[in-house]
Amino acid sequence: MEEKRHAGILAASFVKDGMTVGLGTGSTVYHVIVRLGERVKEGLRIRCVSTSEATTELAESLGLDLIPMSEVLNIDMTIDGADEVDRSCNGIKGGGGALLHEKLVADISRIVVWVVDSSKIVERLGAFPLPIEIVPFFHMQLISKLEGMGFSPRLRMSGSCPFTTDENNYIIDLETGFIEDPEGLHRKLKLMPGVIETGLFITTADIVVVGSKDGAKVLRNTR
Ligand code: MLT
DSSP states (O other), X not given: OHHHHHHHHHHHTTOOTTOEEEEOOSTTHHHHHHHHHHHHHTTOOOEEEESSHHHHHHHHHTTOOBOOGGGOSOEEEEEEOOSEEOTTSOEEOOTTSOHHHHHHHHHTEEEEEEXXXXXXXXXXXXSSOEEEEEOGGGHHHHHHHHHHTTOEEEEOEETTEEOOOTTSOEEEEEEOOSOSXXXXXXXXXXXXXXXXXXXXXXXXXXXXXXXXXXXXXXXXXXX
């Protein structure tokens, strides 16, 4: 909790007056949004693009100015969380269920900052189950195909119903084991009919802010 807050506060300090800011989704980004709400009350002028209904609700409650994705071609800086990050700044995202919007917002962002607690930094991705967003119509068939490929796919549930994303899709969480080639696996999954997006984010983050008990440190993507 403290680590997430430290990371969130440092990342929020990177936002400058006049920026268009992408707001990710999740428990660490929560602290970023709260701090940005305080900075806006102190006079910071920014426009924000949200990646999920949950983030929209929080940002609106704090008085942040939200604009729809349909009105922006470029975003100055996006701040988002991640479920796992390796030393090359590749990551697994989607634990919060917003991976598709998060990937699209990152795609048009000049700078992508991820905020994580220290437990999220790993040598190799894959301990965290890999979320993939899929077409509901084809979920049974995809589960069967993914089983055949040696993964252990699980349809994400919300109570007794499948969890649905903000785009009304389903999510399958895949037990992949350690991922030798994140980009190769991403490409392989994306080529499967019915797979809309994967939670593998390949060298997406320019900066990763890692919270610790006493503060936060910054890792830079040197690619
Ligand atoms: C995600 O990528 O799903 C979340 O943003 C990770 C988080 O909870 O911080």
